[in-house]
Amino acid sequence: MCKLQWMHLAMLRQGQDTHSLAQVPVQAPSSTKLMPEPVTALCLPALRQLMPDLPADLEQLLGAVARASKRIADTLRTGDAHTKSGIENTFGDEQLHLDVVTNEIAFEELRACGLVHIASSEETPTEEDLGAPKAAPGEGFSVSFDPLDGSSIIDTNFSVGSIFGVWPGRGLLGRTGREQVSSILTVYGPRVTLVIALPQAAAGPRTVQLMLQHDSTWEMIHENLRxxxxxxxxxxxxxxxxxxxxxxxxxxxxxxxxxxxxxxxxxxxxxxxxxxxxxxxxxxxxxxxxxxxxxxxxxxxxxxxxxxxxxxxxxxxxxxxxxxxxxxxxxxxxxxxxxxxxxxxxxxxxxxxxxxxxxxxxxx
Amino acid sequence: MCKLQWMHLAMLRQGQDTHSLAQVPVQAPSSTKLMPEPVTALCLPALRQLMPDLPADLEQLLGAVARASKRIADTLRTGDAHTKSGIENTFGDEQLHLDVVTNEIAFEELRACGLVHIASSEETPTEEDLGAPKAAPGEGFSVSFDPLDGSSIIDTNFSVGSIFGVWPGRGLLGRTGREQVSSILTVYGPRVTLVIALPQAAAGPRTVQLMLQHDSTWEMIHENLRxxxxxxxxxxxxxxxxxxxxxxxxxxxxxxxxxxxxxxxxxxxxxxxxxxxxxxxxxxxxxxxxxxxxxxxxxxxxxxxxxxxxxxxxxxxxxxxxxxxxxxxxxxxxxxxxxxxxxxxxxxxxxxxxxxxxxxxxxx
Missing domain, CATH: 3.40.190.80 (D-Maltodextrin-Binding Protein; domain 2)
Structure with a gap:
């Protein structure tokens, strides 16, 4: 690298030129309707408290993701990282037993919430039609996920994660990440934590963090990560x-x-x-x-x-x-x-x- | 780096010169006596099964470390990494609340087992005399520990650990690491795992790994890590x-x-x-x-x-x-x-x- 480049980079580090990345505004929220069935229990009260404007169906979906995360954490706690499942995924990666189990957990919870049209997992990369039986007409979501990201470091007991992307409506192909109404990362480490992207929050896009408690509830620990x-x-x-x-x-x-x-x-x-x-x-x-x-x-x-x-x-x-x-x-x-x-x-x-x-x- | 050096290193990588490190034999085991009180419960049955020759007092001590690790894991699960304790350790590092709590847990368990003369923690680096009230004459241990290694990455939910070094007899200063009769690393991640060094095992020095189960027992998952x-x-x-x-x-x-x-x-x-x-x-x-x-x-x-x-x-x-x-x-x-x-x-x-x-x- 020549000296000029170094100087330029040093200037960048000091903030003299921070405008080279286009700042694209986040899409305006799509209209949301009330759920066809009454919401009998709030899955993530901490989130509701922070965001009274959180659409009820999105809250239900986030609750399903939180439940899946809790179950995956329990599975990882003692699951054997060394058992091969004997199944190869369609990309040819060798799958660990835990990949199969955690994948099934995620599908179960997404199916159970009744709001998901298309679900697609990195472990079984097809578009599964879950029917979204509880979604109001024109509502519901499509969800992509990687139930166990970092499976090569499971045996070394490093922190690993899950990833969920949430799109409104039906279908994933041809869309962009900017159309997501939320995305969620779960980190399984000494604690179990969720970060949730809320691009349509009334006060502006934000990312929040929640931590799983001993009583299986989720406590809000960061309301606005920056x-x-x-x-x-x-x-x-x-x-x-x-x-x-x-x-x-x-x-x-x-x-x-x-x-x-x-x-x-x-x-x-x-x-x-x-x-x-x-x-x-x-x-x-x-x-x-x-x-x-x-x-x-x-x-x-x-x-x-x-x-x-x-x-x-x-x-x-x-x-x-x-x-x-x-x-x-x-x-x-x-x-x-x-x-x-x-x-x-x-x-x-x-x-x-x-x-x-x-x-x-x-x-x- | 000159080309000659590269070639030399490449040769090393291929194993042509692997004898530059002196291989110092591990010390012969010191004689061990039966505990003065009967051992009423085996703390780590998996370890006893693997090593029938494990001295009873060392097994008791390892049990204390395992109990401390279990309690520290529970504390980390929901402990607030952001609470400062207001105490500085004597090296001037700022201590987190969790450092203080986990330190106290380790001291409690080492004291409770009754076999520790001197305990010294990285958090409070003095030699604490715990009296070893249950040790037979001439027996007992001195233990150094770091109850929470990696406290700067607790908030990021990365895996962290505890470290314990176990010396026979009384005192730590002036000794060498080679005199240890065991050492233990605990990893707090998606699972809770222990690795235990057993330099005096009858079949030769070995390092084993155990994993904490849902019922609070420890399962042996590696009998001889190499x-x-x-x-x-x-x-x-x-x-x-x-x-x-x-x-x-x-x-x-x-x-x-x-x-x-x-x-x-x-x-x-x-x-x-x-x-x-x-x-x-x-x-x-x-x-x-x-x-x-x-x-x-x-x-x-x-x-x-x-x-x-x-x-x-x-x-x-x-x-x-x-x-x-x-x-x-x-x-x-x-x-x-x-x-x-x-x-x-x-x-x-x-x-x-x-x-x-x-x-x-x-x-x-």
């Missing part, structure tokens, strides 16, 4: 790509030389969550010809992008080795061209993602 | 030291260029545990003039070294910026010159630590 524009924490995913991606190598060298704090568990959910909770930093997953993209837009990249952007962070594509994503855009604006569509990503403070963009897209 | 000599996983602690430590910078560049897999949570216990469970890799914490040593030999470095060496891994000092540790030696052979004595470390597969030694101690 990620600062600049902050020296980095999580360099797919680091092997630096071997044949010179721009990524430069970026990693920059972070190390600038004495950024390294945190990289290898689990995308905990790594993103770290930035959310510390309120600063950047998480990347960059690709190269030899180290191909692994993140799926529908199941991972888009739901996470919503959580991050609702917390004031930015998201951005990474250019692919064969000309994919020639211009930097928000992950939320990438059309979901297929259930298995993959991409490289950056998430983080606006200035940190601007540094990423300057190095990874030198011509832009 | 770390392979070579394996491309790295956890580069104190990465900021690369800014003013050229040798460490070379080492990090080597790992990246050789496409090692990065895993670095920032918690020493989970990072070491990752190597133990994957059975390969290297964890380092290197120092420089600007990025000083943080690891305490008594509370962290020595107990972890025993767990690693009993699993067939190596441990090694890192040279200090002021001439500290001029020769590479096992962490287990460093005398504990003070409760707060600090050092840089490497833990990992024998060949991986040999690579570390060649670069960090170029003259040796």
């Amino acid at each position: 990620v600062a524009p600049a902050g020296k924490i980095f999580a360099p995913g797919n680091l092997r790509a630096t071997a044949d991606n010179a721009a990524y190598k430069q970026l990693v060298d920059f972070w190390i030389a600038e004495r950024y704090t390294l945190r990289y568990t290898g689990g995308l959910v905990p790594d993103v969550y770290h930035v959310l909770i510390k309120g600063k930093g950047v998480v990347t997953n960059v690709v190269s010809a030899a180290a191909k993209a692994k993140l799926r837009l529908l199941y991972e990249a888009a739901p996470i992008a919503l959580v991050m952007e609702c917390a004031g962070a930015a998201s951005c594509t990474a250019p692919g080795p064969n000309g994919e994503h020639p211009e930097p855009i928000s992950i939320l604006d990438l059309p979901i061209m297929g259930l298995e569509f993959k991409c490289g990503v950056a998430y983080g403070g606006v200035e940190e993602v601007a540094i990423f963009t300057k190095l990874m897209y030198p011509g832009s | 770390v392979a000599p070579a394996g491309k996983i790295f956890a580069p602690g104190n990465l900021r030291a690369t800014a003013d430590n050229a040798a460490y910078k070379q080492l990090v560049d080597f790992w990246i260029a050789e496409r090692y897999t990065l895993r670095y949570t920032g918690g020493l216990v989970p990072d070491v545990y990752h190597v133990l469970i994957k059975g390969k890799g290297v964890v380092t914490n290197v120092v420089s003039a600007a990025a000083k040593a943080k690891l305490r030999l008594l509370y962290e470095a020595a107990p972890i070294a025993l767990v690693m060496e009993c699993a067939g891994a190596a441990s090694c000092t890192a040279p200090g910026p002021n001439g500290e540790h001029p020769e590479p030696i096992s962490i287990l052979d460093l005398p504990i010159m003070g409760l707060e004595f600090k050092c840089g470390v490497a833990y990992g597969g024998v060949e991986e630590v040999a690579i570390f030694t060649k670069l960090m101690y170029p003259g040796s």
Whole structure:
């Protein structure tokens, strides 16, 4: 890297140029109607208290996700990470027993809430029609999910996560992440925590955090997580790509030389969550010809992008080795061209993602 | 780094030179006597089943550590990571509320077992005399511990750990890690797991793993964890030291260029545990003039070294910026010159630590 580049990056770090990422306004809320059946129990009273305007059907759906998360946490507590299920998923990954069980739990809860038209899991990437029997006409949701993100680090007892993306209406293909009405990350660690993106909250987009209590209720512990524009924490995913991606190598060298704090568990959910909770930093997953993209837009990249952007962070594509994503855009604006569509990503403070963009897209 | 060095390191990786680390035999077991009171309940039946020769008093002590770990896990589940206790420990670190609570739990259980003479915690680094009222004459233990290692990543819901080192008899100062009769790491993550070093097991030194079950018992899930000599996983602690430590910078560049897999949570216990469970890799914490040593030999470095060496891994000092540790030696052979004595470390597969030694101690 030449000295001029370093100076430019240093200026960026000091905030002199933070406008290179377009700020796209979040969509206006779609109209919501009352549920056809009375809501007899609030699943997440802490959320209702914070947001009296939360649509009842979305609250019901979030309750289903919270119940699934609780059950998955219980399953992980003693589940055997070493039992192979003997099933391969359709992408060819070997599935662990826990992947199968947690996948079934998520489907059960989404089906039971009666509000889901299409559900699609990273473990079984098809569009399952759940019928949404309790949805009012024209209402209901479609949900993508990864029930157990980070299964390679389950045996090492690292924190792992679940990811849920929630779209209004029926269908997932051809839509964008920006159309989501919510997305949820669950972190299974010493505690069980949920972060929920609420792009249509009356007071403006926000990301909240809840923690599972001993009595199985969820306590609100952060009402509005915010990620600062600049902050020296980095999580360099797919680091092997630096071997044949010179721009990524430069970026990693920059972070190390600038004495950024390294945190990289290898689990995308905990790594993103770290930035959310510390309120600063950047998480990347960059690709190269030899180290191909692994993140799926529908199941991972888009739901996470919503959580991050609702917390004031930015998201951005990474250019692919064969000309994919020639211009930097928000992950939320990438059309979901297929259930298995993959991409490289950056998430983080606006200035940190601007540094990423300057190095990874030198011509832009 | 010159080409010759690269070639040499490549040779090391291929195993042509793995004898640079002295293999010091583990001390012969000291004689053990029956407890003065009958053992009415086995605390860890899985351990007794595996090792009929386990001394009864050591089993009792391990039971106390297991009980403390269970209680700490319950406390972490919903404890507030953000409450400051208002107390500073004697090293000047700000203490979190959870540090205080977990410290008290560990002291309570060690006191209750009646077999501990001296207990010393990283949180309150003095030598507490617990009296060992149930120990037979000439028996009993002294225990060092860090009840909550990784408190900076509690709020981010990353896995964290506890560390316990167990010495026979009375007193900790002036001894070495090699004199320990056991050491224990607890990992609090999606599960609660214990790894226990048993240097005096009849069949030879070993490190075992147990997992906490829903009914509060501990199930044996690994009877003999082994770390392979070579394996491309790295956890580069104190990465900021690369800014003013050229040798460490070379080492990090080597790992990246050789496409090692990065895993670095920032918690020493989970990072070491990752190597133990994957059975390969290297964890380092290197120092420089600007990025000083943080690891305490008594509370962290020595107990972890025993767990690693009993699993067939190596441990090694890192040279200090002021001439500290001029020769590479096992962490287990460093005398504990003070409760707060600090050092840089490497833990990992024998060949991986040999690579570390060649670069960090170029003259040796």
